[in-house]
Amino acid sequence: MKNTGKTNVMRVLDSLKIPYVSHFYEEDASLSGVEVARLVGEDPDQVFKTLVTQGKSGQYYVFVIPVKEELDLKKAARVSGEKAIVMIKQKELLPLTGYIHGGCSPIGMKKPFPSFLDETAELFDTVCVSAGKVGAQVELNPQDLIRAAELTTADLVVDGAA
Numbered sequence: 001m002k003n004t005g006k007t008n009v010m011r012v013l014d015s016l017k018i019p020y021v022s023h024f025y026e027e028d029a030s031l032s033g034v035e036v037a038r039l040v041g042e043d044p045d046q047v048f049k050t051l052v053t054q055g056k057s058g059q060y061y062v063f064v065i066p067v068k069e070e071l072d073l074k075k076a077a078r079v080s081g082e083k084a085i086v087m088i089k090q091k092e093l094l095p096l097t098g099y100i101h102g103g104c105s106p107i108g109m110k111k112p113f114p115s116f117l118d119e120t121a122e123l124f125d126t127v128c129v130s131a132g133k134v135g136a137q138v139e140l141n142p143q144d145l146i147r148a149a150e151l152t153t154a155d156l157v158v159d160g161a162a
Contacts, residue, residue: 007131007132007133007136008098008108008132009105009107009108009129009130009131009132009138010022010131010132010138011108012107012108012148013107013138013140013144013148016147016148018140018144018147018148019140019141019144020138020139020140020144021126021138021139021140022131022136022137022138022139023040023041023042023128023131023136023137023138023139024135024136024137025039025040025135025136025137026039026135027133027134027135028134028135029100029101029102029103029134031102032067033047033049033067033068034047034067034068036067036137037067037128040128040137042128042137042139044066044067044068045066045068045120045124046066046124046126046127046128047066047067047127047128047129047137048064048065048066048067048117048118048121048127048128048129049064049065049066049067049104049129049130050062050063050064050099050104050105050106050129050130051063051064051065051071051087052087052088052092052093052096052097052104052113053071053073053076053085053086053087053088054085054086054088055077055080055082055083055084055085056082056083056084056085057082059080059082059113059114060088060096060113061076061080061082061085061113061114061115061116062106062109062113062114062115062116062149063076063115063116063118063156064106064115064116064117064118064121064129064145064149064151065118065156065157066118066120066157069118069157069158070157070158071087071156071157071158072156072157072158072159073085073086075154075155075156075157076116076156079116079152079154079156080114080116096110097109097110098110099130099132099133100133100134102130102134103130103131103132103133103134103135103136104130104132105129105130105131105132105138105149106129106145106149106151107129107132107138107145107148107149108132112150114152115149115150115151115152116151116152116153116154116156117142117145117146117149117151117152117153117154117156118153118154118155118156118157119153119154119155119156120157121142121145121153122142122143122153124142125141126139126140126141126142127139127140127141127142127145129145
């Protein structure tokens with residue numbers, strides 16, 4: 001797939017002097033994360049999706065988990081110190097984060113939210129996350145992702161969900 005230019009995520013990584021590899025694929029918001037992983041030639045365990053939630057307190061939280069996994073809302077509530085966590089409605093995503101569904105990245109959101117990365121990311125030399133638009137991914141070292149998006153690692157996925 002042709003390079004379609006720098007995204008905001010790539011500019012943030014450049015400004016932090018964090019090395020990354022860009023992966024581009026045919027824009028299709030209907031693709032699952034596992035399908036995107038295959039398109040960019042990556043192991044689905046190493047490709048992470050960004051989920052935006054809201055706690056009972058009204059605070060928003062970001063969770064970054066492997067594409068083939070499901071967020072465990074109880075674990076998410078526990079690590080964020082909330083009584084309960086719910087997914088935000090898709091229409092709330094763009095105004096809140098600056099990103100659309102299928103192109104949401106933990107890097108470079110409109111404003112920072114408490115953000116968490118599934119601990120399995122640290123098992124890999126590199127992981128992929130959205131580059132901030134449908135059709136683009138960035139591959140980088142998990143420690144660099146943690147630094148760029150100010151992530152805290154935790155156990156976040158439903159046990160045995162894969």
